[in-house]
Amino acid sequence: MTHTQLRPPTMADVARLAGVSHQTVSRVLGDHPNVREQTRVRVLRAIEEMGYRRNSSARALVTRRTRTLGVVASDTTLYGPASTLFALEEAARAEGYLALERQSAQTVRRRSLFGRPSLRRLTVEELSEALDHLGEGGVEGVVAIAPQRSAVEALAELRHPFPVVVVGSGPGVDIPSVSVDQQLGGRLATAHLLAAGHRTVWHLAGPEDWQEAADRAAGWRSTLEAEGVEPPMLLRGDWSPLSGYRAGQELAGWVGRGLTAVFVANDQMALGVLRALREAGVRTPQDVAVVGFDDIPESEFFAPPLTTVRQDFEAVGKQGIALLLDLIEGRPPAASRIAIEPQLVVRASTFPYTAQAERVPL
Template sequence: MSRTAGNPTPRRAPTMADVAQVAGVSHQTVSRVLSDHPNVRESTREEVQRAIERLGYRRNSSARALVTRRTLTLGVVACNPTLFGPSSTLFSLEEAAREEGYLVSTVTLRRYSATALREAIEHLSGWGVEGIVVIVPYREAVNALTELSLPFPVVTVEGGHTLPVPGVSVDQELGAQLVTRHLLAAGHSTVWHVAGPRDWLEAEARISGWRRVLEEAGAVVPPVLEGDWTPLSGYRAGQELAGRVVGGDTRAGALPVSAVFVANDQMALGVQRAFREAGLSVPGHVALAGFDDIPEAEYFAPPLTSVRQDFAAVGQASIRLLLSRIESGGRSGAEDEHVLIEPRLIVRGSSSPT
């Protein structure tokens, strides 16, 4: 059968042998360059890299796994992946793992418990993962993890610093301190707080940072209003706060409501709507700030001041820490190693008059 111009034969993917031929070296030398073997001259390494780029060669992970007897697969256990923080963390972990040449197998749970965690770990073990990252936002999850015998290296994300397991976290307390100091510096006598659920470690840390700044400044610490991360819970908290402003709370010791720090941006959206319905302007009557800096934050009306978490840095640090444990066979002596990622305050119109 003749070949037509419109249907060319698909081009064969370049092989390691092709790279060796173009670079003028042996197949074994190419293999050593790809595995980052130290006994390769720098000039030879550069020649092989040029050949790889010229040919567009890509390593066959399956073949590599057969040779090294490694699966090149990492596991992730996550809970509530529909929320912005957990979903962003999960995405960053998968992206960082791919950059290192690993696949990710993920198990999502409705709720953490010792039994659910054990079953998830057994499932991932059956798939031959070399190590796992466990996203542990709840105190209950931390307690459950301490009860388990772990068959391979494990790294936690947002698990706090009390676990005898390596972990990576955003410095939630610092983020809360940054936003609270910002609101006090704007001239407010105190700052109210709409918190996340009490069993979430992130919510605990944000309360702690907020309270510490107020106490250090000698400001009165208002009672905490608790939400559940949803806009509806923020809306209800906003109605309560708006009532204090519009109703003119005249009780002895009543605190002014002129600044509110909300523990996430979705709840801040609910607070903002409650204020608007009560005839209160932001920031004219009440300054408002959130946490997470979701993509929509800058399109709020007015744009929302928020604390940005570097999820990409969380993913990269977590995967690097896990791979270091895998390479050392879990004997790196880093059982208590915890990496803190600094957040950044993004100031917008909701916290300062235009």
């Protein structure tokens, strides 16, 4: 047992031991300039000797600053939200803040009967309760990792005594936000496939309610339309490998009937698609090229290694915290809608960009 149950020493105790007033101790701790070196050393020694630490509650009470930020997240078992969360904590720490985490959905069972937790919509009540909870924890502001449109809308309705920034959801309701430019990602993926010679590109999208899913699909659609190509039927999954597998089985049925390339809205579903195609005797990329989204650490080792779109979560975290701090400090924020550029990572699941430069437009 390396901790004691005794009441911890106070500033006054330290002051007494050092033979100064409590205010001088406070000054030393606050790096106040006008303290004689000799006094400073004496105080520091006393602090060391007693193992003194300032009481954060007392400080927060008088300064009205807790130096704590809240993070609300829903399904943090997904790669994107999880990566964002860690980037946020890191950025907050760099700014001298602590991160209070709070998942807003109730127990997310690790996997349902067949491989994946079911995605839950965030209700207004859940979000409201989460914000209240964080508020009672004394946060000065909150970053919400809210990729679902419904969540952002709920956030816009809610009243709270601190600023809130949304990350992970693109333009939508009028809330300060930071996100990766998902439409651009969709365009990059689709254009890559078209440039490799494919006449058209199919798309397996994410859940309807997710802003990111909608944006990726919009990027896909606009790229096709700009080339005068009628977008084929859109498939939907729930981000899970299993849903990708099922969609892949369906896609396999279209091979030979115009399907040669698929843009899948995330890497996990792409994994399922790859497996379904393989089981159906369809080769990747010879018969069907596949592009994913996210660039999870595993995708480089899929069979075959997956071409995908990488998102810079670190940048999202940094910008999100920067924006939130601007709001907290009352500074005019540099921008209240920040978009980060994604990046295409080409691997073996598509033909290299240069291999079939000849493209046949319709």
